[in-house]
Amino acid sequence: xxxxxxxxxxxxxxxxxxxxxxxxxxxxxxxxxxxxxxxxxxxxxxxxxxxxxxxxxxxxxxxxxxxxxxxxxxxxxxxxxxxxxxxxxxxxxxxxxxxxxxxxxxxxxxxxxxxxxxxxxxxxxxxxxxxxxxxxxxxxxxxxxxxxxxxxxxxxxxxxxxxxxxxxxxxxxxxxxxxxxxxxxxxxxxxxxxxxxxxxxxxxxxxxxxxxxxxxxxxxxxxxxxxxxxxxxxxxxxxxxxxxxxxxxxxxxxxxxxxxxxxxxxxxxxxxxxxxxxxxxxxxxxxxxxxxxxxxxxxxxxxxxxxxxxxxxxxxxxxxxxxxxxxxxxxxxxxxxxxxxxxxxxxxxxxxxxxxxxxxxxxxxxxxxxxxxxxxxxxxxxxxxxxxxxxxxxxxxxxxxxxxxxxxxxxxxxxxxxxxxxxxxxxxxxxxxxxxxxxxxx
Amino acid sequence: xxxxxxxxxxxxxxxxxxxxxxxxxxxxxxxxxxxxxxxxxxxxxxxxxxxxxxxxxxxxxxxxxxxxxxxxxxxxxxxxxxxxxxxxxxxxxxxxxxxxxxxxxxxxxxxxxxxxxxxxxxxxxxxxxxxxxxxxxxxxxxxxxxxxxxxxxxxxxxxxxxxxxxxxxxxxxxxxxxxxxxxxxxxxxxxxxxxxxxxxxxxxxxxxxxxxxxxxxxxxxxxxxxxxxxxxxxxxxxxxxxxxxxxxxxxxxxxxxxxxxxxxxxxxxxxxxxxxxxxxxxxxxxxxxxxxxxxxxxxxxxxxxxxxxxxxxxxxxxxxxxxxxxxxxxxxxxxxxxxxxxxxxxxxxxxxxxxxxxxxxxxxxxxxxxxxxxxxxxxxxxxxxxxxxxxxxxxxxxxxxxxxxxxxxxxxxxxxxxxxxxxxxxxxxxxxxxxxxxxxxxxxxxxxxxxxxxxxxxxxxxxxxxxxxxxxxxxxxxxxxxxxxxxxxxxxxxxxxxxxxxxxxxxxxxxxxxxxxxxxxxx
Numbered sequence: 001x002x003x004x005x006x007x008x009x010x011x012x013x014x015x016x017x018x019x020x021x022x023x024x025x026x027x028x029x030x031x032x033x034x035x036x037x038x039x040x041x042x043x044x045x046x047x048x049x050x051x052x053x054x055x056x057x058x059x060x061x062x063x064x065x066x067x068x069x070x071x072x073x074x075x076x077x078x079x080x081x082x083x084x085x086x087x088x089x090x091x092x093x094x095x096x097x098x099x100x101x102x103x104x105x106x107x108x109x110x111x112x113x114x115x116x117x118x119x120x121x122x123x124x125x126x127x128x129x130x131x132x133x134x135x136x137x138x139x140x141x142x143x144x145x146x147x148x149x150x151x152x153x154x155x156x157x158x159x160x161x162x163x164x165x166x167x168x169x170x171x172x173x174x175x176x177x178x179x180x181x182x183x184x185x186x187x188x189x190x191x192x193x194x195x196x197x198x199x200x201x202x203x204x205x206x207x208x209x210x211x212x213x214x215x216x217x218x219x220x221x222x223x224x225x226x227x228x229x230x231x232x233x234x235x236x237x238x239x240x241x242x243x244x245x246x247x248x249x250x251x252x253x254x255x256x257x258x259x260x261x262x263x264x265x266x267x268x269x270x271x272x273x274x275x276x277x278x279x280x281x282x283x284x285x286x287x288x289x290x291x292x293x294x295x296x297x298x299x300x301x302x303x304x305x306x307x308x309x310x311x312x313x314x315x316x317x318x319x320x321x322x323x324x325x326x327x328x329x330x331x332x333x334x335x336x337x338x339x340x341x342x343x344x345x346x347x348x349x350x351x352x353x354x355x356x357x358x359x360x361x362x363x364x365x366x367x368x369x370x371x372x373x374x375x376x377x378x379x380x381x382x383x384x385x386x387x388x389x390x391x392x393x394x395x396x397x398x399x400x401x402x403x404x405x406x407x408x409x410x411x412x413x414x415x416x417x418x419x420x421x422x423x424x425x426x427x428x429x430x431x432x433x434x435x436x437x438x439x440x441x442x
Numbered sequence: 443x444x445x446x447x448x449x450x451x452x453x454x455x456x457x458x459x460x461x462x463x464x465x466x467x468x469x470x471x472x473x474x475x476x477x478x479x480x481x482x483x484x485x486x487x488x489x490x491x492x493x494x495x496x497x498x499x500x501x502x503x504x505x506x507x508x509x510x511x512x513x514x515x516x517x518x519x520x521x522x523x524x525x526x527x528x529x530x531x532x533x534x535x536x537x538x539x540x541x542x543x544x545x546x547x548x549x550x551x552x553x554x555x556x557x558x559x560x561x562x563x564x565x566x567x568x569x570x571x572x573x574x575x576x577x578x579x580x581x582x583x584x585x586x587x588x589x590x591x592x593x594x595x596x597x598x599x600x601x602x603x604x605x606x607x608x609x610x611x612x613x614x615x616x617x618x619x620x621x622x623x624x625x626x627x628x629x630x631x632x633x634x635x636x637x638x639x640x641x642x643x644x645x646x647x648x649x650x651x652x653x654x655x656x657x658x659x660x661x662x663x664x665x666x667x668x669x670x671x672x673x674x675x676x677x678x679x680x681x682x683x684x685x686x687x688x689x690x691x692x693x694x695x696x697x698x699x700x701x702x703x704x705x706x707x708x709x710x711x712x713x714x715x716x717x718x719x720x721x722x723x724x725x726x727x728x729x730x731x732x733x734x735x736x737x738x739x740x741x742x743x744x745x746x747x748x749x750x751x752x753x754x755x756x757x758x759x760x761x762x763x764x765x766x767x768x769x770x771x772x773x774x775x776x777x778x779x780x781x782x783x784x785x786x787x788x789x790x791x792x793x794x795x796x797x798x799x800x801x802x803x804x805x806x807x808x809x810x811x812x813x814x815x816x817x818x819x820x821x822x823x824x825x826x827x828x829x830x831x832x833x834x835x836x837x838x839x840x841x842x843x844x845x846x847x848x849x850x851x852x853x854x855x856x857x858x859x860x861x862x863x864x865x866x867x868x869x870x871x872x873x874x875x876x877x878x879x880x881x882x883x884x885x886x887x888x889x890x891x892x893x894x895x896x897x898x899x900x901x902x903x904x905x906x907x908x909x910x911x912x913x914x915x916x917x918x919x920x921x922x923x924x925x926x927x928x929x930x931x932x933x934x935x936x937x938x939x940x941x942x943x944x945x946x947x948x949x950x951x952x953x954x955x956x957x958x959x960x961x962x963x964x965x
Contacts, residue, residue, distance in 0.1 A: 148915075151912055189652050189656045324806065324810075327802070327805040327806070329802055
């Protein structure tokens with residue numbers, strides 16, 4: 001393996017592989033480092049792949065096609081539900097009979113949030129070496145509208161949402177789908193920044209279409225064809241080398257000179273031992289759990305729509321309470337649970353509202369098998385509350401908990417050209433844009 | 443109120459002219475702004491609704507004891523430029539104690555003593571590795587907070603931007619990171635889990651609205667440590683005679699500069715004519731006209747009531763309306779039976795005592811406070827003000843001033859809620875001062891809602907401000923006066939961080955003087 005690369009990409013999830021392929025195709029020598037993984041359960045959907053990424057990677061040449069999810073549906077308490085669709089127009093049309101106020105206000109809210117996208121990206125700029133981009137407006141003579149943006153985006157999601165929608169199922173629906181990605185409660189400073197990218201077109205989720213090759217298989221192939229080097233391992237230290245490069249080590253004697261270090265998500269950063277704190281507003285302080293249920297026989301989907309993405313939540317108070325529990329080392333009683341159908345005989349459910357470590361009378365401790373069993377029961381209870389007769393139809397269930405590591409000490413002051421994305425709904429499009437920026441930074 | 447002032451304020455339909463600048467509100471920043479304007483030669487009138495000047499931090503007597511406690515019991519970030527420019531030492535400010543040591547107490551009943559000279563605080567740490575890590579932490583944080591001082595004092599302009607862009611890459615990266623990262627992330631990068639991390643976390647989030655796990659929360663420590671007392675960054679001091687002496691000194695400085703201070707004079711409206719401030723109208727009738735109006739009340743009161751929404755941009759109105767606090771600090775004054783009999787005990791009491799709750803309890807407290815609930819995982823800061831007061835040495839009672847955070851912000855707390863807060867604070871105190879409750883002779887609870895009750899709708903100093911980055915944005919927005927020419931703002935929203943500071947008043951006056959001079963209006 002070469003001893004120097006332009007790009008080190010930590011992690012091998014879809015955004016990481018796409019970023020690596022984009023960097024390599026732009027002429028950068030690229031290394032992917034990812035730890036050996038234990039069992040993983042991947043949700044079938046992933047963030048949409050916008051057209052410019054298709055063209056960049058020539059995905060159309062690989063027998064690849066996408067099927068967007070049909071709807072985002074939230075299953076609230078007492079049989080109430082709310083849903084939204086890929087376009088504001090479709091959503092407004094559906095809403096106008098049940099909730100005309102929301103039908104009128106939601107498109108305004110989503111438009112205004114999308115307009116804040118550029119400002120949110122500036123705040124997320126983890127590699128700025130001059131004035132923090134988020135603060136630059138403070139020194140501009142005529143930066144009042146930017147200041148107003150900064151004020152909104154550094155505030156709480158709940159406050160921003162309350163300015164537009166006065167509670168109700170639609171408000172709970174938007175909160176749940178937007179915030180649950182990063183296990184947020186909605187009251188955190190800066191959590192409002194989740195909205196601009198949530199309403200981005202590239203945040204809508206999609207699945208591999210029937211007959212298409214699996215996305216990950218194609219991405220591995222494209223990376224290999226593009227000359228991306230893949231190595232198993234974890235970053236153990238990063239230190240500066242020369243004026244612009246870093247020396248990266250991997251827990252052995254091997255050291256590689258790297259110009260730019262790239263994390264496509266806080267999860268890949270955490271896996272590599274890099275603090276997800278640099279992921280600003282959606283810094284993810286907890287763990288996540290994915291539950292796979294294999295079914296004896298098919299089960300009816302809520303609203304009769306198996307291609308939607310569902311969230312189970314009684315109300316937004318569940319988000320706050322579960323976040324609170326996760327931060328204090330407890331298992332939440334009613335965690336928001338997202339789930340999807342995989343064909344007729346499988347359901348994959350996910351929650352990001354669980355603690356990284358648990359805390360009891362003895363203090364903080366790691367997860368045990370008993371904890372996993374308990375969480376599985378809690379998630380099953382949530383699913384059973386919305387899916388009739390689920391318990392009787394489950395043939396096999398398995399759960400995977402993904403925890404994060406403690407950060408490397410003081411690495412920010414030492415390392416150079418580190419690019420990291422926050423946990424984003426539009427992770428794939430944003431990863432390629434961030435690669436482009438990194439390349440432009442020289 | 444002066445006789446002349448009473449006549450003008452009370453005379454219906456009468457217009458008073460010949461005034462260069464009006465300051466609305468005699469808070470510390472209002473007094474500072476007025477003093478600067480008058481020292482520059484502007485005929486300056488300061489209107490205060492209350493009869494007493496500096497009421498929000500005024501010493502209060504209670505329990506029949508003459509030794510009450512100020513609403514602020516320590517000074518952390520009093521602007522050194524204000525001290526020098528307004529000659530506050532000549533006007534009566536002196537420090538009974540500087541570089542006050544802090545003793546942190548923990549849930550496991552252990553304690554950690556940290557020197558008041560924080561730069562050398564690592565010397566107090568026994569473990570060599572931990573001391574080395576703490577030294578690096580202190581060096582990096584001090585470097586960042588010194589650099590950012592102009593930003594926090596509201597004086598950052600193009601020169602600061604230039605300085606930022608020419609900072610070393612390592613410093614620039616660290617500044618970027620520390621301004622936007624969470625307390626948890628920064629602490630975990632420097633300090634191993636343990637008491638020191640717990641203590642520094644409590645220090646950072648005390649009196650802020652940002653929980654330690656939240657993005658941008660670490661900036662709270664940068665702001666706090668960018669101040670200084672008597673030239674020592676990050677130190678805290680006890681003014682001789684209490685913090686109210688600073689207010690008295692500011693009043694004297696304003697009077698010495700010929701500010702016309704008119705107490706008991708309520709302003710009804712700030713007059714806006716052709717998008718410019720033109721003066722004020724008074725509650726009792728009449729107008730006072732001036733090309734400069736500096737408002738020192740809280741933003742909602744100034745912009746939504748005194749100026750009125752009609753003169754404001756809609757987005758700005760939304761920004762101002764969003765400034766409702768969710769969390770707050772409470773203060774509990776205790777008169778305790780008995781007094782220290784020996785010098786050693788007195789020496790031990792001459793410290794700042796801080797209870798730092800476990801991190802998970804602290805996170806829960808923030809979350810609960812936002813939901814309107816009171817937790818027992820509060821950060822408690824306590825001092826014995828009498829120890830610094832020579833006149834009170836022989837008192838038969840000890841006075842203890844306690845501040846507790848984070849608590850819910852209640853506009854109208856009921857009796858049960860007040861009792862719940864009192865109990866939670868006492869429970870926190872008992873963790874490091876067992877049986878203290880049995881020695882209470884009298885007590886007084888001061889909540890964020892009490893300041894508006896006594897201080898003319900002024901936002902309480904105890905209401906937690908938003909996170910630092912949001913505060914910076916809101917402060918800049920407010921400082922622009924809602925884009926109304928001649929209107930300047932130095933209310934609590936224009937100050938970054940809690941406590942007595944004065945920089946906002948200085949900045950408002952400076953901005954007003956620059957425009958006034960540029961317009962050829964300088965006398």
